[in-house]
Amino acid sequence: SQQGEEDPQALSIQEGENATMNCSYKTSINNLQWYRQNSGRGLVHLILIRSNEREKHSGRLRVTLDTSKKSSSLLITASRAADTASYFCATAHSGNTPLVFGKGTRLSVIA
Amino acid sequence: GAVVSQHPSRVICKSGTSVKIECRSLDFQATTMFWYRQFPKQSLMLMATSNEGSKATYEQGVEKDKFLINHASLTLSTLTVTSAHPEDSSFYICSARDWTGPYEQYFGPGTRLTVT
Numbered sequence: 001s002q003q004g005e006e007d008p009q010a011l012s013i014q015e016g017e018n019a020t021m022n023c024s025y026k027t028s029i030n031n032l033q034w035y036r037q038n039s040g041r042g043l044v045h046l047i048l049i050r051s052n053e054r055e056k057h058s059g060r061l062r063v064t065l066d067t068s069k070k071s072s073s074l075l076i077t078a079s080r081a082a083d084t085a086s087y088f089c090a091t092a093h094s095g096n097t098p099l100v101f102g103k104g105t106r107l108s109v110i111a
Numbered sequence: 112g113a114v115v116s117q118h119p120s121r122v123i124c125k126s127g128t129s130v131k132i133e134c135r136s137l138d139f140q141a142t143t144m145f146w147y148r149q150f151p152k153q154s155l156m157l158m159a160t161s162n163e164g165s166k167a168t169y170e171q172g173v174e175k176d177k178f179l180i181n182h183a184s185l186t187l188s189t190l191t192v193t194s195a196h197p198e199d200s201s202f203y204i205c206s207a208r209d210w211t212g213p214y215e216q217y218f219g220p221g222t223r224l225t226v227t
Contacts, residue, residue, distance in 0.1 A: 041221070042204065042218060043204070045218075088154060098157055099157075100157060101154045101157075
């Protein structure tokens with residue numbers, strides 16, 4: 001069963017703007033990960049944040065995690081047309097359980 | 112970095128036939144592999160977890176007799192879709208966990224199955 005729910009389901013922005021996607025989950029987690037998927041292609045791992053971390057940065061990406069609210073957000077700054085893709089959060093209940101994916105957000109960045 | 116390959120990348124088969132998809136961890140040993148299915152414009156749904164040398168654990172609603180999973184070695188898992196039907200057409204993605212790192216789950220590029 002799916003653990004996470006992404007919000008919004010679809011997002012369309014202009015190049016250069018920031019894009020924020022949210023993810024909520026239901027049970028306790030060991031870590032939360034964000035992935036990108038271009039249409040019809042495989043997954044690209046973006047970032048992993050552990051349950052004892054609150055914020056993490058990687059290039060133009062900023063991820064926050066609020067375990068009390070069971071939610072996470074992914075911020076992409078200064079978006080580019082190449083950022084157009086679907087973005088999924090995935091959670092792991094423990095270190096050795098499989099990742100369970102949310103429904104995803106389809107991001108369109110218009111040049 | 113750890114690489115997971117899948118073969119074939121695309122396959123078209125006729126209804127009623129069986130199709131085998133291979134998943135290999137190229138530069139690490141994977142005691143555990145996972146199989147996901149993704150329908151168009153939807154998310155990945157976990158189908159099953161396989162551990163090397165033992166029977167796979169299937170998620171609720173996934174027919175184990177239809178989706179046969181074999182994890183015979185630390186670098187290879189196979190998914191066989193038996194008696195395929197058009198509704199089995201989907202994107203199948205495997206994932207492997209490096210036994211040295213509990214958090215890292217590496218994904219293959221996926222296999223596009225079309226059943227006509």
